[in-house]
Amino acid sequence: MQLIYCIIEMEQVFKALAASSxxxxxxxxxxxxxxxxxxxxxxxxxxxQSATRHIAVLEQAELIVTLWQGREKLHYxxxxxxxxxxxxWLDKFSQNKAAAIISLKQALEENNNE
Amino acid sequence: MQLIYCIIEMEQVFKALAASSxxxxxxxxxxxxxxxxxxxxxxxxxxxQSATRHIAVLEQAELIVTLWQGREKLHYxxxxxxxxxxxxWLDKFSQNKAAAIISLKQALEENNNE
DNA sequence: TTATTATGCAGTATTTATACTGCATGTCAA
DNA sequence: TTGACATGCAGTATAAATACTGCATAATAA
Numbered sequence: 001m002q003l004i005y006c007i008i009e010m011e012q013v014f015k016a017l018a019a020s021s022x023x024x025x026x027x028x029x030x031x032x033x034x035x036x037x038x039x040x041x042x043x044x045x046x047x048x049q050s051a052t053r054h055i056a057v058l059e060q061a062e063l064i065v066t067l068w069q070g071r072e073k074l075h076y077x078x079x080x081x082x083x084x085x086x087x088x089w090l091d092k093f094s095q096n097k098a099a100a101i102i103s104l105k106q107a108l109e110e111n112n113n114e
Numbered sequence: 115m116q117l118i119y120c121i122i123e124m125e126q127v128f129k130a131l132a133a134s135s136x137x138x139x140x141x142x143x144x145x146x147x148x149x150x151x152x153x154x155x156x157x158x159x160x161x162x163q164s165a166t167r168h169i170a171v172l173e174q175a176e177l178i179v180t181l182w183q184g185r186e187k188l189h190y191x192x193x194x195x196x197x198x199x200x201x202x203w204l205d206k207f208s209q210n211k212a213a214a215i216i217s218l219k220q221a222l223e224e225n226n227n228e
Numbered sequence: 229t230t231a232t233t234a235t236g237c238a239g240t241a242t243t244t245a246t247a248c249t250g251c252a253t254g255t256c257a258a
Numbered sequence: 259t260t261g262a263c264a265t266g267c268a269g270t271a272t273a274a275a276t277a278c279t280g281c282a283t284a285a286t287a288a
Contacts, residue, residue: 018132
C-alpha cells in the first residue's frame, strides 16, 4: 500500500514540476511564504484563473499547502516531496554517475575506432 | 548565453521526467547500459514506434545518448542532466527545508487558534 | 449598505502529448 | 540473393494540458 501511494505521489510531483510556470511559483514561495493568489500570479503572464489551475496541480502533489485567512488564500511551500524525489530517485543516478560515464565513454571510443 | 542554454535544458529535462514510461526507461538503463531499442521497449506496454518518441524526448534532454552498431541502436544513460537539476534546483529547497516547515507549522497553528 | 477586492466555478477553444497503423529502409545471416 | 530482423518515417486519432472569458460568491472597507 505504502509503495503504491509513493508511486502515485511521485508521478504527481514530477508532473507538477514539468511546467516552468509552476516551478517559478515554487521559486517565489521559496523566497517568501504565505503569499496570496493575486500576489503569486504577478509577473506570470497568465490570468488569475489559469494560475489557480497550476496551483491545484501543485497542491495535489503536496508541494504547496494553502490556508484561508478571511477572503485571502495564503500559499506555503512544502519542500518534503522535492526531497523525497531527490532522495529516492535522483540520488541513485548520481551514485553510479562515474560508472555510467565511463561506460558511455568506452562505448563512444570503441565506436570511433571502427 | 550560458544561462539561457541552461534554462532551456532544464525545461527539457523536467518535461522528459514527467512521464513514468520515460523514467522507467532511465531506470532500466541505469541497471544495464548499451541496450537496444527492442530490448528497451520490452515490458513497457506500448508499441516500438511509440517508445521511439519517448526516446527522442530523452535524447533531446540529453538524458540518454545513442550509438549505432550496425542495424542496432544502442542506448546509454547520461546522468549529468539529473545531477544538474538536483544541484541547481532541488538542493536549494532542501537547504531551507527546516525554515519552510517551521513557517508552515506556525501558520497552521495560528490558524487553529482562531 | 454599497462598492471593492479576492477568489471560485463553468464552459470552451487551442495546443500539446501520446499511441496507433502501415509502409520504407538498411543490415545481417543462411 | 533472399528472408528475417532492427529500426525509421508519415499520417492520424484521441486524450490531456493549458489558457481564456464571463459570471458567482464571500469578505472587507468606506
